Each structure stands twice: as C-alpha cells, then as structure tokens.
Amino acid sequence: MNKQVDVVVIGAGAAGMMCAATAAKRGKRVVLIDHASKLAEKIRISGGGRCNFTNLQAGPANFLSENPHFCKSALSRYTPQDFLALLQRYRVAWHEKHKGQLFCDSSAEDIIQVLKSECDAAKVQWRMPCSVSGVEQLPERGFLVKTSQGELVTESVVIASGGLSIPKIGATDFAHQIARQFQLKMVEPRPALVPLTFDAQSWAPFIPLAGISLEVDIATGDKKQKMQFREDLLFTHRGLSGPAVLQISSFWQPGTAIRINLLPEVDLAEELLVGKNSSKKNLVNFLAQYLPARLADGLLQAHGFDGAAKLAEMQDKRLRLLGEKLNRWELIPSGSEGYKKAEVTRGGVDTRELSQQTMMVTKVPGLYFIGEAMDVTGWLGGYNFQWAWASGFAAGSSV
Numbered sequence: 001m002n003k004q005v006d007v008v009v010i011g012a013g014a015a016g017m018m019c020a021a022t023a024a025k026r027g028k029r030v031v032l033i034d035h036a037s038k039l040a041e042k043i044r045i046s047g048g049g050r051c052n053f054t055n056l057q058a059g060p061a062n063f064l065s066e067n068p069h070f071c072k073s074a075l076s077r078y079t080p081q082d083f084l085a086l087l088q089r090y091r092v093a094w095h096e097k098h099k100g101q102l103f104c105d106s107s108a109e110d111i112i113q114v115l116k117s118e119c120d121a122a123k124v125q126w127r128m129p130c131s132v133s134g135v136e137q138l139p140e141r142g143f144l145v146k147t148s149q150g151e152l153v154t155e156s157v158v159i160a161s162g163g164l165s166i167p168k169i170g171a172t173d174f175a176h177q178i179a180r181q182f183q184l185k186m187v188e189p190r191p192a193l194v195p196l197t198f199d200a201q202s203w204a205p206f207i208p209l210a211g212i213s214l215e216v217d218i219a220t221g222d223k224k225q226k227m228q229f230r231e232d233l234l235f236t237h238r239g240l241s242g243p244a245v246l247q248i249s250s251f252w253q254p255g256t257a258i259r260i261n262l263l264p265e266v267d268l269a270e271e272l273l274v275g276k277n278s279s280k281k282n283l284v285n286f287l288a289q290y291l292p293a294r295l296a297d298g299l300l301q302a303h304g305f306d307g308a309a310k311l312a313e314m315q316d317k318r319l320r321l322l323g324e325k326l327n328r329w330e331l332i333p334s335g336s337e338g339y340k341k342a343e344v345t346r347g348g349v350d351t352r353e354l355s356q357q358t359m360m361v362t363k364v365p366g367l368y369f370i371g372e373a374m375d376v377t378g379w380l381g382g383y384n385f386q387w388a389w390a391s392g393f394a395a396g397s398s399v
C-alpha cells in the first residue's frame, strides 16, 4: 500500500532540511529524501570546513537572477538574524571574518547538527540513502513519488536537490529533469563562483607565479553593466582563482575580457616616471616596493620587461606601458574550471514560473523548488546559504 504523507522534500541539503523542519513544526507529515549516504556534504565542505553560513549584509542586490526582484520577499521574511537566533538556541559559536561573512568557530558540522536536530525534533521522517525514480502528478490532486524505499502519495513535493556543482559529492540535474517533465522554463545553467582558465600558450609565462595571492580590483562588463570587486586574487597553474576571480566569474560572459588592477592604491605609471628621475634602482627592485619580489619579477618577465634594466635609462613610453599592464591588466579567459570546481550553478528553474511568496510552481499546485535549483545565485560570502534558508523557510511555511 502507498504511504500517505503531506510533504515530500527531495534533497536533504541546506534548503531541504530548513524546509522539512519548518513544515513539520507546523504539524505536517514530512518525508525528507536524499540519495547520498552522508548527510549534507556541501555544508560540510563549505567555507573551508567552517561554513560561511550567512552574511550580515545579505540583500537582494547580492543575488544574480534574470528576475532580480524575485528573491526580495523570501529574504525579507527569513533574515540572517533569524538564522543567528536559531544558532543561539543550540549555542553554536561563530565569528565575523570579512565584509559581514559569518563562519562557525568550530566546524561546519555544527550547522548540519542544528538542522538535523530541528528535523528530528519536529518528527521529519528520513529516507536516506534513497533514490527517486519518478514524480507523477495525480489526476485529482497531489503526487505519487516512486522511491527505492517504496511509493509515497503526497499533497506537496519540494525539489531541493541543488545545482550541478561538485558531482563527485552527489550533485545531479534532478531538479532540471523535473522542470523539463513539468514543462517549466529554464535559465541556461552555468558554473559560477569558479576559477577561470586561459589557453595553455598564453598562460605559460604566468605559471611560475602559481600560489601567489594579492588584493586586487577586478572588473568585467561595459560601462552600463560593470561589476567590480576588491578581493584577493590567486595565481594558479591553469589560470586565476581566489575570491576576486570567483566573484567576477559569476558575471563574466564567455569571450569577453576581465580587467585587473594589481595595485589598486598606486598609480604605477606616475610612480615609475617620478622614480625615473630620483631612483637608482632597477625595475624589479623598484616594483618590489609595491609587490612581493617574486611577483614583481614574474610579472616583469611575463609582460616582456627586463627586470635588471635601470629605471633611469628607460623610455617614458615603456614605463607608461608597464603601468598600464599592472594597473589595467586586461585578459580574456578561455573558460572556467567547470562544475568540478564551481561553488554554485548560475541559472536553473526560471523563477518567473514560481510564486515569490511560497516558491510554488504557479501552474502546478503543490510542486515547489527551493535553494540552488532555481535561477537565484548569490555572491561569494554566505549569500547562497542565506538563500537556501530563506527559500526553504518560505516553502516550508506554505506547503
């Protein structure tokens, strides 16, 4: 016989657990399904193991979507302070690191345990590991959910199976399959918050810089739609990474350039021209006043300058060119490291198909999407978890 429940949530990650606990606290009979054997791996590995679980400054401006107003309602009804109040009840210690980013003092496991305890206290029924082979809409109302642990008949189904990033810890395109099955529009998915790569030949001169990190200004887009961040950049063997590059990757359009100011506080051409008249230094020693010596040396070589050349003997034109290369380095990535390294997926289920109050598909009553599965993508810095909590809470309050 089929088991009758009120809500089936598919995906026991950040959004799924928040939704299941919220609904079960309202007295709903909730089944929470996940195909993984280990709970919430993405939370576990997040924030370098300490989970950047929210951002004090989180607001609609920190999210990308083709429907930018969609996230407003849910974000205003479940705020970073609401999540902090939850952590307070479980005495989870946390700290602010940088620009409003909040991390666990101890480990991301604290966040998993809080959410699991909330689900257990509200009597959520776990099915894990358990796979779902079909979700069928029933003729009158509700759905039949076919799983490896039997069939469930339910009023509501919440798809909380996340995005495509990091397939080796269980990411799948389940949400996109369900969207296709119910003929919902999609916004083309793409890896985001991801390191950028360059073709092997053009990157070869920069390989010796791998491992070096520094604070930069990074920008992409034209005057009308320019995005800019000041964050740390990291040179890698295949290209560029670090928070600066992850942030800009979400806005970067393939085929276009990114612009990097390696010395945001210094007008280098100006300094070089003044230095030419007063300094006996060679180029590399002069630059080492502003940059780590290894980076100064590597950048000069990569851009075709002789580090041993005396500043005083150089042409103004060459010094201006060097200033330009370091203050306004323009380069066109050939691609990204893809879903195997991306922190999130941009795009997903088109939010114009969903109610912004409840996350329910407007043309399929009882079907909901939450979290990263839909076209709402946060900046780096705790915003994606805040969206998982807020959208999970919105759906959990409505199912």
Ligand code: FDA
Residues within 6 Å of the ligand: 010, 011, 012, 013, 014, 015, 016, 033, 034, 035, 036, 039, 040, 041, 042, 043, 045, 046, 047, 048, 051, 052, 053, 054, 130, 131, 132, 160, 161, 162, 163, 165, 166, 169, 170, 171, 172, 173, 174, 342, 343, 344, 370, 371, 372, 373, 381, 382, 383, 384, 385, 386, 388
């Ligand atoms: P999430 O991915 O958390 O959960 C989806 C669940 O669905 C998983 O448990 C999965 O096993 C399950 N599932 C998938 N397919 C299924 C299927 N077919 N059947 C059944 N179950 C299925 N964000 C942030 O705000 N701060 C941070 O510090 C970080 N750090 C970070 C580091 C790294 C390395 C990554 C990859 C990502 C981050 N993120 C982050 C992003 C953040 O982890 C992400 O946005 C949220 O986990 C999304 O929450 P969801 O619940 O939507 O999906």
